[in-house]
Amino acid sequence: MAFSPLRISVRRRQPELVAPSFPTPRELKRLSDIDDQEGLRFQIPIIQIYRHNPAMAGRNPAAVVRDALARALVFYYPFAGRLREGSGKKLFVDCTGEGVLFIEAEADVKLEDFGDALQPPFPCLEELLFNVDGSSAVLNTPLLLIQVTLLSCGGFIFAIRLNHTMSDAPGFMQLMTAVGELARGLPSPSVIPVWRRELLEAHPTPTPSFPHREYEQVPDTEGTIIPLDDMAHRSFFFGPREISTLRSSLPPQLRRSSSTFDILTAFLWRSRTVALQTSDPNENFRIICIVNIRGRFNPPLPSGYYGNAFALPVSVATAGELCNRLWLTQWS
Incomplete structure (x- = not known):
């Protein structure tokens, strides 16, 4: 049977700015050296899907989210500001309170109409996260764009576009958890946000004690570096x-000690290398993984820190x- 891509019709209201529900400080807040690196100066889309909840009968999910978001922005008020660039390309948040x-x-589609497509790459993303004219630049634009699309089945899709310089995944989920808590009636978030971006500023005279191979410029010797726009995007689920x-194919001494992450990462690394069929057995192949560094400092970063806090070993x-x-018995 030929595959028929899903087509949906979305009716959108005019975009609006949601500002903090109470006055917030007007100040300039400096981003960390992890936040403002060139590789994070982009907008990242996020999709969250919610089935119909009979307990929400008579309530408009978009109105609930809008109200809770306004209250959350009182605590996370830098998100209601705009990004500015200073000398040396250093980034700052101008806390203007303008809003997100x-x-x-509304969409004429039910959640089940998506079938097995509820996985990246998500269908109809451009309809569910509309690109408002003039909003996609990194500087001087809203730091969040949110679209709540009500489905005909009573469920809804919560789509977000985040300026990545502001938060990584754990930091952003902290904000989203706060929105959820305030929507459920809590007077304040269970975790109070902490800025403290100066904690991740580089030393004025860096003195690395070992080579950082993650920053090496790697030559493409045999066509092994494939542009992102020339790759097929598929999702695979491992239960x-x-x-x-x-795990059963590992050497016995590694079966208990290897985490699920270790197993999947190593097998994907090996499988990709095999598939590329390089003719040089001595050619180096790398794998880079994001590691949360919040608890790896002494003392650790404060609870509530919502900036980018990761390394790329x-x-x-x-x-x-x-x-x-x-199986590789030892990681480099």
Whole structure:
């Protein structure tokens, strides 16, 4: 049977700015050196899907989210500001209190109409997260764009576009948790946000004690570096049975000590290397993973820190090591 892509019709109200529900400080707040690096100066889309909840009968989810968002912005007021660039390309948040972009919409589709497509790459994303003219630049634009789309089944899709310089995934989920708590009637978030971006400023005279191979400029020797826009995007789900099968193929001494993350990462790294069929067994292949660094300092970052707080450690192995061993017994 030929695949028929899903088509939906979305009716959107005019975009509006949602400002903090109470006055907030007008100040200039400096981002950390992790926040404002070039690689994070982009907008990232996020999709959250909610089934119909009979307990919400008679309530408009978009209105509930809008009200809770306004109250959350009192605590997270930098999100209601605008990003500015200073000398040396240093980024600051101008806490203007202007607000974030919000769109209420309706779609003539039920959640089940999406079928198995509820996974990245998400269908109809451009309809469910409308790009408001003039809002997509990193500087001098709203730091959040939110579209709540009500579905004909009573469920809704909560789509967000986040300026990545403001938060990583744990930091942003902290904000979203606060919105949910305020929507349920709490007077304030259970975790009070903490700015403290100066804690992740680089030392004036950095003195690295070992090579940082994650920042190496890697030559594309045999076409092994594939542009992102030339890749097929697919989602694969590994449940308990699949993980158990992979784990059973490990050497006995590694079966208990290897986490699910270790297993999936190593097998994907090896499988990709095998698929590329490089002719040079000594060619280096890297894998980089994001690591949350909130608890890795002494003392750790304060609870409530919602800025970007991650590192990108790299492991390196040759094609021969990866293709000729079932499992790497040691990470580089």
